[in-house]
Amino acid sequence: MTLKKFKLLFLIGVLCVLKGNAQTTDFKNPALKYYLNPEKTRFIQFSGYMEFWARYSELNPGSLVNDQPEKGVYDFSIRRIRAKMTMRPTEKLTVVLQMGPSNVNVNSKSNTYMDLLDAYAEYKFSDYISVGGGRSTWTGLSRFSTGPLATLLYDMPAFATANAGNTDVTVRKLGIYVKGQIGKLDYRMTLADPYTDGATTPKLNTAVFNTDGAHQLVSGYFKYQFLDKESNETPFSPGTYLGKKRVFNIGIGAEYMADALWHTTNSGEVVHDAMKNMAIDVFYDTPIDKDRGTSFSAYAIALKNDYGPNFIRNIGTNNPATGVDATAGSFNGAGNAYPVVGTGNTYYAQIGGTLPYFDHEKKGMQLMPAASVQYSTFDRLADPVVVYDAGVTLLFNGHSSKMTFDAQRRPVFGNVASLEEQPSVTAHRMTYLLKYRIDFN
Template identity: 35%
Template sequence: MALLKWPGLFRAIPLLLLAQGVQAQNFIKDRKLYLNESGSSYVKFTVLGQFWLRQQELNPGTTINGTPKDNSTDIGIRRLRMQVYGQLTDRAFFYVQLGQNNFNNISDRKQGFFVHDAYGEYAIVKQKLSLGAGLSGWSGLSRFSSPSAGTIMGVDAPLHLQSTNDVTDQFLRKLSVFAKGKIGRFDYRLVMAQPHAIQKSAGYNGAISLASNFSPKAPSMQWNGYFQWQFLDQESNLTPYTQGTYLGAKRVLNIGAGFIYQKDALWRTSSARDTLMEDMAHFSGDVYYDAPAGPGGQALNLYASVAHYGFGKNYIRNQATMNPANGNTNPDVLNGSGNGYPAFGTGTTVYAQAGYKLRDSLIGSTTLMPYIALQYADYDRLNDKMLFVDAGINWLLSGHTSKLTLSYQNRPIYNAAGDQTKRLGAFTLQYQVFFN
């Protein structure tokens, strides 16, 4: 009965809820939760999923749980990521990314998300100089040493430009202190990183040989830098991850150069069985162009890089993305099991990609973007040059938010002596959803 004494309160509740809803709408815009009325302080959440269906030829001698296989069809989650970041004050910024990579039917079950990034930064001089620390993708060498996975043009990033991926870092992320900023059209990043222990890397083997490999001794600090001049539209350096393609939304022309250096990172033995330490020293230059190219939303994307890798004498390492296999009975195959190929090595590697977005509403409200990418490498360990080819087409259902990519990749197979013996291929169909 007492409630009947307060009819005005019940009439006011819907009005109060409506007012709160209007206020919430004012503070949620562009998928950001604004923390103040001006919007200068905010928190943002993003989600990325990339799901693969793949048919591929497997390296000679490959086994899956002991069963010999020369080809496979597999389904997997290439990437699953969740990000939260925000500008807490006009100078304080934080970034956290959790996720999972390369989950397929031979992966450990219920392995859970792991931390990709967790860092904070403070703007000493706004736009011009920010300092930060933590686990981050701020890295040197090249533009796509830290790619924005949700905006890459093809089915995957040029992974060879992540030169120590999951060897002495955590899927390219490093425990580091960094400085970054923009001075006019000059964009820079400088990083002091502490390498992860090589003993914790997958497939670690502590044996020393005549060919260089990462030393198990306590590592020295690693120094990274990447610098670019942005001729046309300016790009954001809010996070370390660089855009794959803007799909014609910007006119960008950048020229960049970078390096990675670590003293005594690798070791080997001499012919006299003396232990020799070798520095890791990488240098690269690149050019990036992405711009509208015709009426109706057509756009062109071009990128090229040249990198010299100094890993030490005869260093070679395979890349086996979401490897469907876990064994190889043929010791004469340099590539290892499954879909591995020698993507990393001491020597020079050239990479180029090109893509063309066709006019908007080509197929209903959707459109297409074909592309091709090539990695050509002259590595000391190999007698024959290494050429990796990736060509495909994107069906842009809703830009990068929802897209299907069909890719054909072709890789070389080498014997233990470093001679190319054959080439094998793979077809990959990827569906991407990206809430950004």
């Protein structure tokens, strides 16, 4: 589908609103939702959002921007654009189509197409069980493994979707899923055909994702909801409800993929390695004073990752660098990359909350400070990976229009000459980011 056609669909959605719809969004405007029957149980709905980033990044050693060495760089980018259509032609059937690019920056001149993201259908037998299939972000493991929604900080933690680009495309895979809620238990289980990495060869005693025929990826996530129940209509879970719910959940998850990676031994034998990841997380979100708009939110997760010997992956989110001078570089690689995931353990926690409304009567703008820390011990590294984030969000209209300032401190690991050496932390770098998010509805 072209961008022109999708714009036409959105125009149809706007015209549908003119027929009347009492539902409102954070903007207090009618939602782009048109009911197909008088009972309002069947509908077609349009939604979307955009996230714009302005950023200053202290770059890793040896980083190049347009073939020129740079220690730091200012850049502008569109982190995400999403355009979504949800249709419920019957009370039991839901169809979702979503499009949009990610990381549109000066290094992605060709990445401006409205690429297909989601295309799946779901049949709801009851509250206990729904079955769906297609291309989607439905997956298991942890609360944020599906990607961001209503984030407490500027974005989700990068390790939550650390396999992006290896087993999936923008966190999407082709597969089937089963989900439901039984009392206070919420569950999801998935079976997916992962995408394969077509550019890797096995490395000596270091696991990398292989190019063999892919095995199915099995995952599941189960959470017990002690207080208010959360919706499971979409795969995404909010980072905070801004005090509109009292939520306390404990979740456990796992994912497994046989022969997902490979490596060679000292004798030259090629060995295949399974991907085995397990997680347990806790989410708490509660109002403090609903009248004043104050609330508190916290999240913590413990992850055990097994990708095979010495697996490590450096990720630079929306990387502003175009290359790296290997003679002056570090283990991190180019730009803002750092070791995000690997064989080993990761512990992460974030806390935050909303302060009182600026205008108590109108219940208008408010501030939401937050902070997080990631602590990872990977087999490949001599030192732990410790990443700090601290920021504050100005909520203009809830999550539908907000501006976030974030400061991040990440470690830089020095280069090593051989696999026998484990890289150690030699420096730290900062990133300062200003994000604006706007919903289309």
